[in-house]
Ligand code: MTE
Ligand code: HPA
């Protein structure tokens with residue numbers, strides 16, 4: 158089934174926040190951001206701004222009617238700065254004006270005197286100064302301290318991965334409209350309608366039942382709107398509450414880039430030990446997470462880094478410690494993979510380092526150590542593994558050895574272009590790591606004309622979840638999809654939702670839809686059984702007809718629905734689903750946090766231009782563990798998008814803050830994201846169909862985040878291509894591998910000041926000839 162939004166998307170008719178018609182009298186908000194990363198506010202001068210045309214009011218922390226606090230996990234984030242500022246971009250005041258440009262013009266006229274304090278942008282420095290957001294966390298399996306004695310090869314190193322701008326096409330924004338008796342209706346571009354409702358209630362002082370958050374869809378979230386939509390919604394709601402006027406704030410791209418957090422940069426140390434058979438016996442890692450100036454979701458992200466720190470490998474002795482370090486950057490937040498990719502990058506770097514030391518290909522170590530069903534993760538859960546199945550299938554299907562010999566002969570005959578290849582296995586746990594978040598609800602109404610309305614807590618952000626929800630209802634009722642409408646996500650219809658995140662949205666909400674539909678179907682069957690004088694078990698609803706003992710009756714769906722209504726049988730149901738089996742004890746760091754894992758293997762091939770340092774992504778060839786995909790087209794789109802987003806993170810997207818904490822890569826002219834020319838020339842996706850019982854909806858495994866991690870393979874493929882040109886290059890594990898870094902590595906001489914290899918001399922001759 159194709160995505161139910163495709164028609165309105167293509168015609169430009171899909172409704173986003175900025176498409177909502179404005180109510181008369183709407184005011185426009187704009188935040189005044191701190192110009193300084195760390196300091197004490199001495200004086201705030203609003204007088205010039207207040208006199209600007211159209212300005213109605215400027216709010217500061219003193220105007221907050223509830224609690225001046227929006228921190229979700231840790232209460233460390235004021236809605237508006239009081240005396241302290243912690244990052245460049247932290248909102249200090251909120252201007253309300255009659256027009257959008259008037260509000261922004263007034264923002265420019267606000268002046269503030271701030272006594273500067275020392276600025277920390279580096280997580281290791283924050284750690285050294287004791288600036289931690291939460292207590293450190295350690296995952297342990299076996300005993301690494303004694304295991305080193307069993308290792309014949311030990312490698313150590315450091316690996317750094319940078320942040321990533323979400324760059325959702327629709328920027329952050331909210332629109333608050335006051336209702337009677339102090340209630341507020343809020344449109345918000347959020348993945349977490351309940352998170353927004355909670356933040357608004359807290360900061361305005363209203364009860365949650367006064368606040369209806371309504372979300373039709375997002376133009377992308379990618380984690381950036383799991384928590385960070387709260388700020389803009391709370392500011393708009395506060396202003397609407399105080400002024401009794403509708404208030405809208407839709408951020409400009411540069412405001413969004415400067416004021417919101419991104420993927421967490423990590424700096425990590427690793428130590429890996431292998432025995433003679435290349436089995437990884439021990440692994441130690443220390444992660445320094447750059448959390449930014451407030452906790453936001455960092456503690457949960459940190460946890461997932463640990464959960465995924467051994468990727469899809471079984472390692473019997475693991476000690477992994479993670480520090481969430483407070484710096485003076487905008488609070489970093491959820492981003493597709495949620496800390497998992499950062500953890501996986503480090504183990505892949507460790508394996509690459511070990512392979513380089515041993516003079517072998519990393520894939521030898523990778524394949525030797527893939528986990529098997531029954532193997533234990535450091536956090537106690539036992540694997541139900543598809544790791545070998547994916548790896549072996551990829552190797553055979555894509556004829557890995559043929560690819561390798563093609564690449565070897567290319568590299569032997571080309572001097573100015575070199576190819577590189579890397580394999581990237583993935584293993585990603587599905588469920589919110591916070592067990593209590595794994596619940597969802599659905600509300601299903603069958604109307605008397607036979608049409609069906611479905612509401613869930615799921616937010617459509619381009620990932621196709623509404624199409625999947627519709628498929629579930631159509632399947633359970635056995636009616637045509639056209640009969641069913643997915644309603645906008647509303648906190649009045651569905652309460653206490655978890656954000657649409659953790660790749661679990663379709664599973665959680667889909668199971669709730671399934672339960673609600675089953676309840677209604679059971680009632681309808683009783684009605685039919687009464688008419689046809691049989692037991693309800695003998696009734697089947699199929700393709701919009703009632704069947705009795707396999708024979709079609711003259712009751713169709715419409716007739717059945719109308720008869721049920723006439724008999725005063727409820728045609729509505731509200732269902733609740735909570736993932737069974739999962740549990741986690743954070744004090745012991747053991748449990749069974751995930752409903753299941755998603756596996757896969759990618760083969761990534763790149764070509765670098767050794768004169769310029771630029772490169773082409775030749776191909777990404779994947780075998781992916783879909784379970785049984787309920788919508789192959791949508792899932793394929795998720796994999797393609799995830800791969801390209803992962804490649805971007807690992808190769809070209811470079812978030813740059815200066816020492817003063819100012820974002821230098823603050824626009825699309827200075828922050829390079831993959832465009833159509835940087836997309837791999839070939840993306841091959843082969844499903845690994847796994848029929849095993851799992852907790853996925855219709856056994857169709859979650860697909861939102863895992864494919865992003867295939868992109869990590871691009872980093873290692875580039876490294877291998879560089880080595881083909883300069884075998885003694887010293888290449889730090891420092892992602893992203895931008896063309897600039899490739900160029901530096903190609904001509905790095907640090908390891909061999911005077912012993913120039915023949916190949917180098919050859920290429921130097923070619924370069925000279927060419928120039
Ligand atoms: N795909 C699109 N088109 N837009 C998005 O914002 N977010 C990703 C992924 N795929 C995203 C996306 C992230 S971070 C997650 S957690 C999942 O979708 C969320 O949706 P799901 O739980 O339905 O997979
Ligand atoms: N994934 C994504 N978002 C989350 C999680 C998680 O595990 N936990 C809390 N928010």
Ligand code: MOS
Nearest residue numbers: 380492493658659
């Ligand atoms: Mo996704 S990072 O869990 O929103």
